[in-house]
Amino acid sequence: MSRPGAGAPMGAIGSAPIDAGRGNWFQPRSALFWVYCAAVLAGPLVFLAQAAGMVRFGGAQAMAALPITAATLVFFGWVLFALDPFRARRRLVAPIVLGFLWGASVWPGVALWANDHVTHAVTNLAGDSFASSWQAAIAAPIDEEFIKAIGIAVVAVLFRSRLRRPMDGFLIGGFVGLGAQISEDVLYSVQTALAAPQNPVADVLIVALLRLVTALTSHWAMSALAGVGIVVLLLRTDRSWGWRWGFFALFYGMAVLMHFVFDAPRPGGPGWLLMFLPVIIDLTIFALAYRWVLGVERKWLRANISQPIARTLGSEAQLASLLTRRSRRRARAGLRAATGMGRRQARRYEHELIDRVELLAEPQPQPIWNYQQTPRR
Template structure:
């Protein structure tokens, strides 16, 4: 029997992340189930005894997660990654990477202790085990998502965002396990142990922890899979370099301060390490964001001024320039104008995405329904903005505007 006879072809419609025909999807589901059981087993026992001491860490880590989700949602200026895929990345970090990292880290620290003694393991155990195992496992989360939904990776920035979500999930669960461990090991009180370590981890390591490292590694993975016009050596070289950079950043953070450093300088040294990590990350982000901008100008350059004017195109460059454009609209047209400008900017991003999708599918830009719809939407919004009398509305106070909306028309 030839292999052709065995081949079946099906037409299927699926959601943004569920791909029941892809083996990697089932691998993801299986690993997630394992992680859920493993982490659930570790946390549920502790919750039974320490529930009173854990609500503060849970709330604080929830706030940390919400803040990061808000920031990450704004970092990709020209595309909003699907919520389902972001959630999948977060869950990989929270359940899969953490559970395998706990097993690997414990064994590795035990091995280091056996081979090099307690003092060396105390000093370097976390600096070695953390980056080696954790960065590897988190980066595989991005690889897994690529294997499941490659279509959601258009440019390097997508990998950075998904990587950061993997890192965020990891950081939150890691913080909770630290809270539990310290609640148990504190000699005086569960609450003192869990809260003190949570505050320490959020205030000192919060801004430059796992989301940053994994974002860097994820950027490399996305570069490798999206920059198909470049040589393989270049693509995989960048991916490897980004992974090594993520490893090095993590190692830098976990490594002990030199013994000769005066105690008074330790605080500055710790924050100095953090600042270095953040600077590196933002340089990479800046490069990536610039490439995103070039992509956007390229895909929108042939649009007429009724869709996007040169000034509007320039104003789409950064969050700051977009905010300035909205402020200007507010100045010219009042709050109404600001709202319309916000809608216009969103609609222009949607058009860019629709055109990119159409190009990838070798479709006809002149007849693709979603491109036509996005374009018509922009024209409609612009007509609203330029409609006669808007200046007059713009001069009204918010209260007057509200009254206009709230009152029924006079008969």
């Protein structure tokens, strides 16, 4: 990414922007689309049928946490975009929005109902003593992850023609989980307001801040891994169904394991360790899975920039600089030194170049399992 004149001028790069809405989100001929719509509309009603009293008596005080909850939404939305270095999100605006709506509207009421039934089953089977310690760690990973996975699968099937790579599932799953995370934060604020009649606003703010601090590996991260498994299950047609289900089980199992660790009883030790040990363990699981996803992303980029047609976008060195964050920073610095661009202009040029590379694959999208580099001449 040495200078705009190398290969294609900046004006040319930006002259044909990616169609972020490629393929309409409105699919009236799809029965599954109408099932999705019915679920999204019914979800809040299911929630209010169970929690109307809580909302009525604790909703006003819980409003104090809305700025922190909004900050949680913005921050972890930014994190998900930051984990998408090659901008797959440009193809996935509608799937991301519909996924978030599923997590925010369908998940809360169904999860509340399911948690009650699963925790009662745990109590009946294992007794009150065991259930008081382990019911959250058993119930939540089972039903909450399953409800989110249904939403991921529904959205992935609706937009299957747009899916290209595991990163697509990572983003759809991440935003389904983020919707669930935000709705759960609101529910916790209401419950805290009811449980603290003396000074509810202060307690609501404290709980909201704790939820923000400990959300580094919360629902968004768990569902992102489940989304990878679901998309590979749908798209990896070169493998047997047994292999595809095994891959799905691995990534979905990691999501369930992260949730179990997050809710499991804490061992003895210092207070800071009790709070952050589950986050450390979950972050390790998440990082290992994300490393594989990022490796596939780089493999995809190498395959595209190795095509002879890619030379119309820029020089070989210019395109190769897109592969890692470090090389991109160096390339942006060199671009600014050579052209006098500002930081924002250099970053915009980089993004437009990535979007053009994405377009190279659009006429005949390569399957996620067959990125073969074209031999160089």
